[in-house]
Amino acid sequence: ETGVTQSPTHLIKTRGQQVTLRCSSQSGHNTVSWYQQALGQGPQFIFQYYREEENGRGNFPPRFSGLQFPNYSSELNVNALELDDSALYLCASSLGGTHPGNTIYFGEGSWLTVV
Amino acid sequence: EDQVTQSPEALRLQEGESSSLNCSYTVSGLRGLFWYRQDPGKGPEFLFTLYSAGEEKEKERLKATLTKKESFLHITAPKPEDSATYLCAVPLYNQGGKLIFGQGTELSVKP
Numbered sequence: 001e002t003g004v005t006q007s008p009t010h011l012i013k014t015r016g017q018q019v020t021l022r023c024s025s026q027s028g029h030n031t032v033s034w035y036q037q038a039l040g041q042g043p044q045f046i047f048q049y050y051r052e053e054e055n056g057r058g059n060f061p062p063r064f065s066g067l068q069f070p071n072y073s074s075e076l077n078v079n080a081l082e083l084d085d086s087a088l089y090l091c092a093s094s095l096g097g098t099h100p101g102n103t104i105y106f107g108e109g110s111w112l113t114v115v
Numbered sequence: 116e117d118q119v120t121q122s123p124e125a126l127r128l129q130e131g132e133s134s135s136l137n138c139s140y141t142v143s144g145l146r147g148l149f150w151y152r153q154d155p156g157k158g159p160e161f162l163f164t165l166y167s168a169g170e171e172k173e174k175e176r177l178k179a180t181l182t183k184k185e186s187f188l189h190i191t192a193p194k195p196e197d198s199a200t201y202l203c204a205v206p207l208y209n210q211g212g213k214l215i216f217g218q219g220t221e222l223s224v225k226p
Contacts, residue, residue, distance in 0.1 A: 002158075002160075002161075004158075006158075031212065033212065033213075033214070035214075040218070041218055041219075042119075042202055042204075042216030042217050042218045042219055043159070043202075043204075043214070043216050044216075045213040045214060045215070047211070048211045048212050048213070050211075050212075054211075055211045055212075056210055056211010056212055056213055057211065058213060088156075090158050090159070092214075094212075103161055103164060104149065104161070104206075104212075104214065105161060106151070106158035106159045106160070106161075107158050108157055108158045109156075109157070109158045111156075
């Protein structure tokens with residue numbers, strides 16, 4: 001049990017729609033990251049938030065956006081869904097920003113299927 | 116280019132048959148390496164962090180080691196419940212804490 005909870009666990013959307021995924025970080029963790037994991041692949045970094053500010057972004061288009069709230073919970077929003085967006089979306093939390101020694105804990109993920 | 120590569124992609128063992136998984140990396144200024152276990156349909160579960168060459172960490176039947184170019188995850192006398200995908204990842208602290216993952220090694224242990 002990592003203390004990182006994600007919702008929903010599974011959802012199906014139609015191409016062109018928008019989706020919001022939610023994450024509650026482990027208690028006290030002020031840093032949250034989002035990853036996309038396609039079947040048979042390792043997770044790919046989308047972006048990271050530290051104290052409500054985005055401080056790192058991977059190679060994802062602007063239709064992938066996020067928010068971090070004062071209680072450090074977070075949202076991932078994806079607009080104009082494409083079939084290739086079908087994947088497991090993982091939220092990860094850690095304490096203290098980006099420093100060696102900070103263990104990064106993952107939630108169980110949200111399975112998104114785009115049809 | 117920063118890169119992490121794992122081998123083999125899949126490994127099938129008999130219960131009790133020890134083996135090793137490899138994670139090789141090319142990153143500038145390594146400041147740590149993570150190992151995770153991932154069960155089907157689940158999120159990655161943290162196993163170890165290694166910080167410097169020569170470091171070793173153990174947990175039950177697993178031992179992780181680190182050199183300047185690669186890390187090994189040694190599995191001693193595995194059991195069927197060790198079956199999972201094992202992922203290694205390297206943090207890039209100059210890129211907002213981005214983790215670069217390998218593609219994983221899918222381990223299957225048969226009784």
